[in-house]
Amino acid sequence: MTGVSSKMSEYRAGITAIDCDYVRPKLAASHLVVESGHAAFVDTGTTRSVPTLLAALEAKGLAPADVDWVLTTHVHLDHAGGAGALMQALPNARCAIHPRGARHLVEPAKLVAGSIAVYGEERYRALYGEIVPIPESRVVIAGDGARIALGGRELELIHTPGHALHHYCVVDAANELIFSGDTFGLSYRDFDVDGRAFIIPTTTPVHFDPDALCRSVDRLMSYRPKSIFLTHYAEVTELDRLAREMKERVLAYVDLGSRCRDAPDRAARLRHGMFAMMAAWLDAHGYPRDDAKRHWLLDDDVELNCQGIEVWLDRK
Numbered sequence: 001m002t003g004v005s006s007k008m009s010e011y012r013a014g015i016t017a018i019d020c021d022y023v024r025p026k027l028a029a030s031h032l033v034v035e036s037g038h039a040a041f042v043d044t045g046t047t048r049s050v051p052t053l054l055a056a057l058e059a060k061g062l063a064p065a066d067v068d069w070v071l072t073t074h075v076h077l078d079h080a081g082g083a084g085a086l087m088q089a090l091p092n093a094r095c096a097i098h099p100r101g102a103r104h105l106v107e108p109a110k111l112v113a114g115s116i117a118v119y120g121e122e123r124y125r126a127l128y129g130e131i132v133p134i135p136e137s138r139v140v141i142a143g144d145g146a147r148i149a150l151g152g153r154e155l156e157l158i159h160t161p162g163h164a165l166h167h168y169c170v171v172d173a174a175n176e177l178i179f180s181g182d183t184f185g186l187s188y189r190d191f192d193v194d195g196r197a198f199i200i201p202t203t204t205p206v207h208f209d210p211d212a213l214c215r216s217v218d219r220l221m222s223y224r225p226k227s228i229f230l231t232h233y234a235e236v237t238e239l240d241r242l243a244r245e246m247k248e249r250v251l252a253y254v255d256l257g258s259r260c261r262d263a264p265d266r267a268a269r270l271r272h273g274m275f276a277m278m279a280a281w282l283d284a285h286g287y288p289r290d291d292a293k294r295h296w297l298l299d300d301d302v303e304l305n306c307q308g309i310e311v312w313l314d315r316k
């Protein structure tokens with residue numbers, strides 16, 4: 001396969017996962033949801049992802065004017081960095097944002113500065129390009145439990161703090177599915193073993209809150225979904241096991257952080273411990289003991305998770 005079709009994976013209920021080409025293949029997805037000729041994007045990747053999203057829309061036989069909604073689960077740039085540039089291409093779309101996130105997408109300067117602090121200037125430029133502001137008139141502030149319509153389908157936006165304070169998830173109750181952004185962790189398809197998913201929490205700076213994150217996982221599960229669509233990456237099922245592992249692993253991060261807190265070499269210990277913990281989970285999952293590949297797939301998350309845990313330790 002060539003072109004955009006190789007970046008599109010089709011799922012039930014009119015859902016297509018589009019590979020945002022962020023860092024490596026199948027790391028970040030934007031989900032296109034189509035109902036009766038109306039469309040929504042859930043998360044957008046970065047500004048560099050936008051041409052792929054528009055090509056995927058065209059491949060689905062839809063026009064930019066058919067898109068009613070751009071739903072940004074939270075304002076981290078791998079989820080919403082491309083929202084402004086995408087909105088410029090979609091004449092009828094509104095962008096739903098958490099009340100605490102909206103100003104960051106209308107005036108992105110602070111968001112950009114925060115991201116440069118995490119990634120460094122050079123990597124930031126390579127990953128994200130320019131961040132286009134979203135005109136305030138096109139923003140819908142999504143309160144907890146806000147309901148929006150997509151071609152007769154109802155979507156509920158629920159606040160799910162823990163990964164980020166300004167995070168919401170998108171519940172499609174009729175189809176028994178949820179788009180979880182980063183609240184239900186990361187599950188790269190690279191780690192699937194015999195169709196079974198591997199899951200880890202993500203604690204990107206600066207809002208990691210373990211108690212809130214576990215409560216948010218419980219809240220998602222209270223809807224009794226049959227599948228959850230993660231930005232990183234696409235559909236997971238077997239949700240009872242994954243929810244249990246998510247919460248156990250949040251507590252394991254907390255335990256690791258607490259053990260390293262007062263060490264003079266805290267940063268190095270945390271990073272070593274984080275990778276070792278993930279490696280042990282992968283061993284138990286039956287994933288091949290290929291350290292080079294594990295590092296290639298996990299090192300960025302080890303670094304982000306440890307930065308987030310350090311911010312949390314310093315805040316406590």
Ligand SMILES: [Zn+2]
Binds near residue numbers: 074076163182204
């Ligand atoms: Zn995030």
